[in-house]
Amino acid sequence: xxxxxxDIGVDKATVAxxxxxxxxxxxxxxxxxxxxxxxxxxxxxxxxxxxxKSILVSLGDDVAEGAVLVELEAQGQAVPKPAAEAAxxxxxxxxxxxxxxxxxxxxxxxxxxxxVIDVQVPDIGVEKALVAxxxxAVGDEIDVDQSxxxxxxxxxxxxxxxxxxxxxxxxxxxxxxxxxxxxxILKVKTAGSATAxxxxxxxxxxxxxxxxxxxxxxxxxxxxAAGKVDIAVPDLxxxxxxVAxxxxAVGDKVEKDQSxxxxxxxxxxxxxxxxATGVITAIxxxxxxxxxxxxxxxxxxAMGxxxxxxxxPAPVQAPAxxxxxxxxxxxxxxxxxxxxxxxxxxxxxxxxVYAGPAVRKLARELGVILxxxxxxxxxxxxxxxxxxxxxxxxxxxPAPxxxxxxxxVAAGLPKLPSFDAFGGVEExxxxxxxxxxxxxxxxxxxxxxxxxxxxxxxxxxxxxRNDLKGNFKKQGVSLTIMAFIIKAVAHLLKxxxxxxxxxxxxxxxxxxxxxxxxxxxVATPDGLTVPVLRNPDQKSIKQIAVELGELGQKARDKKxxxxxxxxxxxxxxxxxxxxxxxxxxxVNWPQVAILGxxxxxxxxxxxxxxxxxxxxxxxxxxxxxxxxxGADAARFTNKLTKLLKDIRTLLI
Numbered sequence: 001x002x003x004x005x006x007d008i009g010v011d012k013a014t015v016a017x018x019x020x021x022x023x024x025x026x027x028x029x030x031x032x033x034x035x036x037x038x039x040x041x042x043x044x045x046x047x048x049x050x051x052x053k054s055i056l057v058s059l060g061d062d063v064a065e066g067a068v069l070v071e072l073e074a075q076g077q078a079v080p081k082p083a084a085e086a087a088x089x090x091x092x093x094x095x096x097x098x099x100x101x102x103x104x105x106x107x108x109x110x111x112x113x114x115x116v117i118d119v120q121v122p123d124i125g126v127e128k129a130l131v132a133x134x135x136x137a138v139g140d141e142i143d144v145d146q147s148x149x150x151x152x153x154x155x156x157x158x159x160x161x162x163x164x165x166x167x168x169x170x171x172x173x174x175x176x177x178x179x180x181x182x183x184x185i186l187k188v189k190t191a192g193s194a195t196a197x198x199x200x201x202x203x204x205x206x207x208x209x210x211x212x213x214x215x216x217x218x219x220x221x222x223x224x225a226a227g228k229v230d231i232a233v234p235d236l237x238x239x240x241x242x243v244a245x246x247x248x249a250v251g252d253k254v255e256k257d258q259s260x261x262x263x264x265x266x267x268x269x270x271x272x273x274x275x276a277t278g279v280i281t282a283i284x285x286x287x288x289x290x291x292x293x294x295x296x297x298x299x300x301x302a303m304g305x306x307x308x309x310x311x312x313p314a315p316v317q318a319p320a321x322x323x324x325x326x327x328x329x330x331x332x333x334x335x336x337x338x339x340x341x342x343x344x345x346x347x348x349x350x351x352x353v354y355a356g357p358a359v360r361k362l363a364r365e366l367g368v369i370l371x372x373x374x375x376x377x378x379x380x381x382x383x384x385x386x387x388x389x390x391x392x393x394x395x396x397x398p399a400p401x402x403x404x405x406x407x408x409v410a411a412g413l414p415k416l417p418s419f420d421a422f423g424g425v426e427e428x429x430x431x432x433x434x435x436x437x438x439x440x441x442x443x444x445x446x447x448x449x450x451x452x453x454x455x456x457x458x459x460x461x462x463x464x465r466n467d468l469k470g471n472f473k474k475q476g477v478s479l480t481i482m483a484f485i486i487k488a489v490a491h492l493l494k495x496x497x498x499x500x501x502x503x504x505x506x507x508x509x510x511x512x513x514x515x516x517x518x519x520x521x522v523a524t525p526d527g528l529t530v531p532v533l534r535n536p537d538q539k540s541i542k543q544i545a546v547e548l549g550e551l552g553q554k555a556r557d558k559k560x561x562x563x564x565x566x567x568x569x570x571x572x573x574x575x576x577x578x579x580x581x582x583x584x585x586x587v588n589w590p591q592v593a594i595l596g597x598x599x600x601x602x603x604x605x606x607x608x609x610x611x612x613x614x615x616x617x618x619x620x621x622x623x624x625x626x627x628x629x630g631a632d633a634a635r636f637t638n639k640l641t642k643l644l645k646d647i648r649t650l651l652i
Contacts, residue, residue, distance in 0.1 A: 001048050002056075003032060005067045007235040008044075008270075013037040015061045016561070019356065019381075020070065024052045031356040033057065033069050036561065042270070043356055048072055117164055118172075119148065119186045121179050124160070126395050128180045129153045131173050140168045142188065145365060149173070149185055153395050161365060166190040229276045230296040231260060240292045241270070243285050244432055252280045254300065261285070261297050278302040287429075349439050354566065355382035362387055431526040443589040448625040451584040451596075454637035456617040456644040458600060464647070472545065481617075482520075482574060482597070483545040488643040489595060490516050490537035491650050493570060496636050499593045500569040503627050510592075510627055519568035519588065520548065522555040529555050530588065532568045575599060585622050592627045595640075596620035617644065 005013075017034035020026060031043035032052075050072035057069050129151040136148050147159040170187040173179060233241075245262035248254060259271035260280075278300040285297055350363060353370035359382050363370050366387065373390045375382045419425050461484055472479040493500045493516050502511045516537050519530040531551040536544055554560050573585045574597035585596040598618035604611035621637050643649055 001050065001072045002068045003044075003046055003048070003070050003072060005035070005044065005063050005065055005069060007065050008035060008037070008042050010037045012062045012064045013042070015057050015059055015063060018055060018057070018059065019043070020052050020055070022052050022054060026050065026052065026072075035063065044069060046070075046072070116169060116187050116189050117166070118184045119162055119164065119188055121151070121160065121181050121183045121185060122163075123181050124151060124153075124158055124395065126153045126392075128178045129158070131175050131177045131179060134171060134173070134175060135159075136168050136171075136186070138168050138171060142166065142168060151179065158366075158391075158395070160185065162186075162188070164188055164190060227302060228281065229278065229300045229302050231272070231274055231276075231298050231300060233263070233291050233293050233295045233297060234272065235293050240290045243287055243289045243291060246283060246285070246287065247271075248280050248283070248298065250280050250283060253303075254278065254280060263291065272297060274298075274300065276300050276302045352440070352566075353382060354380055354562070359384055359387060366391055433524070433527040433529060437527065440588070441586065444586045447587050447589060449584075449587050449622055450625050450630065450633070452621040452623070452630070452633040452637050453582055454619045454621070454634075454641055455603075456619055456641040457605070457614050458617045458644050459615045461644055461647055462600070462615050472542070477542065477545050478549050479541075479545050480548070481600070482572070483541050483548060484647060485574075485597060485644065486518060486520070486533065486536050486544050486548070486572065487539075487541055488640060488647065488650065489570070489572065490518065492636065492639055492643065494537055496632070496639075498627060498632070499623070499636060501592060501627065502569070502590045503592060503624065507626070513569045517567045517569055519571035519591075520551065521571065521573035522552050524556050524558075526558075529560065529565070530568065530571060531555055531560055531564045532566065534567075570594070572597065582618050582620055584620060587622050587624055592624040594622050596622065 013035035014037070015033060016036040018032075019034060020030075020032050026032065026046050027049045028047065029045045032046050033044045035042050035044060052070055053073050054071045055069075056071065057063060057067070063069070130153070131149060132152040133150040134148075135150065136142055136146075142148060142162050143165045144163065145161045146165075148162050149160045151158055151160060166188040168186055169189045172184045172186065179185075241263040243261060244264040246260075247262065248260045254260060254274045254277065256275065256277045257273045260274050261272045263270055263272060280298055281301050282299040283297070284299070285291060285295070291297070350360060350370045353373075354375070355363070355370055360370070362368075362384060363373075368387055368390060370382055373382055373386050376386050377383045458481065462481065465479060465481060465484065469479040497512045498510055500513055500516055502513070504511055515535060518533045518536050520533055521528055521530050531554065533544065533547055533551065539547075551560075551564065554564065568588075569591055571585075571588050571591060571594040573594060575583065576597075577599060580598050581601075582598050583596050585594045587594050596619070598620065600615050600617040602613050603616045605614040605616070619637055619640065621633055623633050
């Protein structure tokens with residue numbers, strides 16, 4: 001069986017990562033390949049379970065819809081019947097269909113008959129657990145993954161989800177019962193498949209109306225193409241996705257292929273492009289709304305096209321056909337029941353961890369914070385086995401004394417008072433980037449932070465930069481003072497390794513990193529983001545300047561990949577030419593130090609006999625006092641000022 005590239009909304013995408021290898025056993029929806037385009041990064045899930053026989057793409061390959069990615073030896077495939085047996089089986093069917101059409105119509109009904117299925121206790125990591133609560137009753141309609149029972153051991157509480165959807169016909173357990181894996185919890189009557197129409201013969205009236213209805217259908221697309229066009233959700237490869245951002249407003253003129261909506265799912269963040277050029281006349285979705293394939297997002301009045309062609313008079317049945325899509329759309333927009341047991345803050349924290357969509361979904365269902373789980377996969381990728389091991393450990397071992405960080409953050413401040421008596425308020429929503437940054441920034445409440453200030457004389461450095469920047473500009477490279485600062489800091493971090501380390505979880509040691517990966521704060525219209533510059537200690541000033549410009553542009557264009565934001569062990573934040581004299585940057589956990597740069601100013605500096613005009617650069621070094629002492633911080637900034645005053649010392 002071959003797994004091919006689905007419709008990912010673009011003509012082609014690049015293979016950024018291959019997540020499986022030959023011989024791996026994978027399940028349905030396990031991610032197999034990570035594809036990247038200029039609009040999104042998408043993990044392609046497997047559509048079948050089996051063993052990987054061969055991988056037919058390589059890193060860096062460009063693939064389009066339908067391209068074969070991997071070949072599986074599928075599990076559970078039915079063995080085909082011999083041709084003779086198949087012929088015998090088909091012969092009676094043909095005779096029955098010819099002799100008795102009514103009986104043939106009844107066959108689908110029989111096939112669609114519902115059945116009663118037992119829902120059992122899954123593997124919960126312990127030999128037995130106590131039924132603490134039953135969340136459903138006989139007669140309830142339940143969905144797949146809906147929680148049905150709460151079981152407790154002496155170590156933890158777990159909600160057991162249903163594995164099927166249907167109607168509860170019997171509850172086989174009671175509150176207080178001890179249960180173990182395999183014990184029947186419920187009996188569920190599943191809904192049958194779609195029943196065949198009872199009136200198979202086509203009425204004469206319908207047959208006569210068919211040509212007229214067909215005429216109406218042909219005329220409709222002409223009218224739509226020439227006037228208003230609905231832009232719908234394309235095939236995203238998932239059942240539903242949330243509207244994360246609306247990039248246009250009513251009245252805006254848009255071009256074909258211009259991004260109009262950003263939608264997010266467990267698998268990817270995707271920008272939906274317009275399929276026509278025109279003016280936005282209506283927006284049919286709101287932020288946070290769950291949408292699925294075919295749902296109308298916006299309506300565009302197409303430009304530069306002929307006037308709408310009047311449709312031929314339609315029979316009475318035609319309006320009913322026009323109303324059908326609306327009726328079908330309404331239920332699709334209704335929010336489906338969710339098994340998500342995490343808060344928004346915890347989900348935001350989970351989004352920073354390297355894991356596949358199937359693992360993220362499982363984490364939400366189990367209420368697991370991914371940052372607490374030790375990863376065993378390649379490149380520190382979390383696997384399903386890691387989650388199962390974590391849950392079993394939680395069920396069999398004492399729970400940690402410390403409460404989850406996200407919960408503590410949420411409970412840190414009281415609710416706001418009412419301002420109605422003082423003129424009221426106007427609510428302005430934070431950008432999505434600001435919202436997901438709140439849990440990370442709140443972690444700073446747990447860091448005993450101190451800031452060390454200093455001034456660096458960069459008079460000669462700035463003069464040298466001005467001499468160089470003309471040639472750099474001819475090569476299309478913007479040479480800023482930041483490139484020199486990054487190079488000097490990277491050189492210093494090789495000597496002062498604690499400043500690029502991490503405090504161990506037990507608080508008894510410092511983890512010293514073997515490489516330097518520097519976060520560079522970039523201001524964007526949506527807020528502050530921190531892409532990572534890799535191994536600046538191994539690069540020239542020119543290489544750093546080039547990569548700095550590329551990262552900044554990707555941040556402003558919202559094209560940073562998750563890998564661009566991961567792995568930093570020191571951060572630099574600069575106010576640039578914005579203004580100010582000094583500030584206290586916040587340490588970005590799990591890092592232990594951050595350097596703030598304020599705008600340089602000309603100042604009089606005493607030389608022993610008089611004052612010389614010098615270009616002085618303010619430095620603000622914030623650090624985790626549990627790891628770094630004040631004397632260490634003062635020594636660090638003092639060394640840095642000397643490096644910046646005479647950059648030639650980097651060569652010594």
